[in-house]
Amino acid sequence: MTFRVLVAEDEEIARKHILDTLEAEGYEVEGADNGLDALREIEADEFDLLIADIKMPKMDGLELLERVRQVSPGTKVIVVTGYGSINSAVTAMKEGAYDYLPKPFDLDELVLKINKARERKSL
Amino acid sequence: MIVIADDLDRDARNNAESGISSSQTAILVFVPLFLLIGLSTLLYISSSVVRRLKTLTTSVEQIGEHFVPSEEVMRESGGHMDEVDVLVEKTRIVNNKLNDWEQELHEKNEELIRSKKLAAIGTLASGVAHELNNPINNITISAQVLQRKIAGDAPPEVTQIVDEIIGQTLRVKGIVSNLLEFAREREPQLSTVQLPEVVRNAYEQVIRSTDTMDVEFTLDTRDEISIRADAGQLERVFINLFSNAVAVMEGKGRLTVKMEEEDGSVVIWVSDTGKGLSREDQEKIFDPFFTRREKGTGLGLAIVMNIIRQHGGGITVVSEKGMGTVFEIHLPKGAD
Ligand SMILES: Nc1ncnc2c1ncn2[C@@H]1O[C@H](COP(=O)(O)OP(=O)(O)OP(=O)(O)O)[C@@H](O)[C@H]1O
Ligand SMILES: [Mg+2]
Numbered sequence: 001m002t003f004r005v006l007v008a009e010d011e012e013i014a015r016k017h018i019l020d021t022l023e024a025e026g027y028e029v030e031g032a033d034n035g036l037d038a039l040r041e042i043e044a045d046e047f048d049l050l051i052a053d054i055k056m057p058k059m060d061g062l063e064l065l066e067r068v069r070q071v072s073p074g075t076k077v078i079v080v081t082g083y084g085s086i087n088s089a090v091t092a093m094k095e096g097a098y099d100y101l102p103k104p105f106d107l108d109e110l111v112l113k114i115n116k117a118r119e120r121k122s123l
Numbered sequence: 124m125i126v127i128a129d130d131l132d133r134d135a136r137n138n139a140e141s142g143i144s145s146s147q148t149a150i151l152v153f154v155p156l157f158l159l160i161g162l163s164t165l166l167y168i169s170s171s172v173v174r175r176l177k178t179l180t181t182s183v184e185q186i187g188e189h190f191v192p193s194e195e196v197m198r199e200s201g202g203h204m205d206e207v208d209v210l211v212e213k214t215r216i217v218n219n220k221l222n223d224w225e226q227e228l229h230e231k232n233e234e235l236i237r238s239k240k241l242a243a244i245g246t247l248a249s250g251v252a253h254e255l256n257n258p259i260n261n262i263t264i265s266a267q268v269l270q271r272k273i274a275g276d277a278p279p280e281v282t283q284i285v286d287e288i289i290g291q292t293l294r295v296k297g298i299v300s301n302l303l304e305f306a307r308e309r310e311p312q313l314s315t316v317q318l319p320e321v322v323r324n325a326y327e328q329v330i331r332s333t334d335t336m337d338v339e340f341t342l343d344t345r346d347e348i349s350i351r352a353d354a355g356q357l358e359r360v361f362i363n364l365f366s367n368a369v370a371v372m373e374g375k376g377r378l379t380v381k382m383e384e385e386d387g388s389v390v391i392w393v394s395d396t397g398k399g400l401s402r403e404d405q406e407k408i409f410d411p412f413f414t415r416r417e418k419g420t421g422l423g424l425a426i427v428m429n430i431i432r433q434h435g436g437g438i439t440v441v442s443e444k445g446m447g448t449v450f451e452i453h454l455p456k457g458a459d
Contacts, residue, residue, distance in 0.1 A: 014260055020268070
């Protein structure tokens with residue numbers, strides 16, 4: 001069963017590496033470098049999971065989360081926060097995020113979280 | 124010849140006598156006159172001086188009365204004072220008070236400058252820290268990808284270098300999160316917390332990240348002491364104090380926490396058997412960026428101070444070089 005992941009992250013290096021790593025783990029992946037493009041992708045296509053950076057141009061992660069909850073409630077959202085943004089992580093969880101990850105994160109940890117989300121889906 | 128001389132002589136004497144009598148008249152008239160003028164001038168001057176002195180006296184009296192009523196000065200002196208003594212005494216008291224005030228003003232001013240400086244450092248620190256978030260994340264992720272790619276088939280020194288890169292990014296992460304912790308003037312999120320529990324949790328966290336094999340930790344307290352506080356922030360306070368103590372004792376010694384309830388507040392003592400602090404250092408340890416440790420950022424105690432102050436409490440240090448160190452913390456218990 002395919003599991004489609006969209007990575008919304010404006011930092012190119014981080015985005016590229018996350019995409020490569022997830023692809024190597026057998027996921028089907030797409031990338032977006034701002035919140036608005038990510039929303040368009042989700043409106044146009046189906047995704048099981050969205051990884052959204054909190055700080056992004058055009059539309060930030062929290063707003064993106066809110067919109068995705070409306071247009072595609074089936075898409076799980078993992079929010080990536082900076083340091084000292086425990087507050088925004090809490091807000092994200094209240095707004096219905098599936099999980100959050102503080103920067104700088106461990107790739108293994110990210111993969112682990114996504115694997116869990118996939119297992120849940122296949123149950 | 125002689126007759127002529129006699130005549131001349133008489134003339135001269137007559138002349139002289141009339142001169143003398145006219146100058147006598149002059150003396151009789153002018154001396155009293157001058158005396159009169161002199162005296163009245165003197166009287167005029169002195170009365171004006173006295174009048175001004177009186178004005179001065181009244182204003183000093185008014186100022187003095189404001190600080191210390193005459194009766195009080197009189198009472199304290201046992202009544203052996205005339206008005207001038209009272210005035211002098213009052214001037215002395217006023218003078219002392221002004222000196223005290225000047226001192227106080229100076230201290231307040233220093234405090235204001237300190238807190239403004241701290242606020243400025245805070246803004247800067249938080250700006251820098253936020254900007255560092257993404258580059259550090261990029262470096263960490265890149266290094267992790269590299270680590271995955273070479274896993275198993277790279278020469279050991281390459282693997283080691285990559286591990287070092289990752290280790291160092293973790294170190295930067297620690298510094299940045301300290302900076303943000305320090306910069307963040309977050310209002311404490313109050314709830315009812317059990318102090319002994321917070322202390323135990325904090326020490327467990329320290330054990331996890333540091334070698335504490337030879338540290339004897341004692342918590343001397345009643346089982347339950349609860350206060351209204353931000354649990355996370357309080358835990359941060361004790362983690363910072365404990366990790367300092369463990370570092371200073373080089374992992375070997377006694378770390379003791381004692382706490383007592385006084386009405387409305389709690390006093391906590393954190394003491395270690397480390398090498399202590401010089402008088403000079405004691406004044407500086409709460410300043411941001413003051414450190415004597417090679418890998419310290421000097422923010423640990425600055426964060427502690429911020430948190431305690433935000434809880435309406437205070438922290439002081441007592442130490443002697445070579446005799447260990449005691450931190451004393453006062454915290455209000457807060458409404459329940
Ligand atoms: N218990 C102690 N005994 C003796 N010296 C101490 C003790 N605690 C702190 N100090 C001194 O005060 C300095 C400042 O401490 P602080 O915790 O603010 O910063 P740090 O430990 O150097 O760095 P950081 O905590 O940011 O990693 C320390 O470097 C140390 O010299
Ligand atoms: Mg420290």
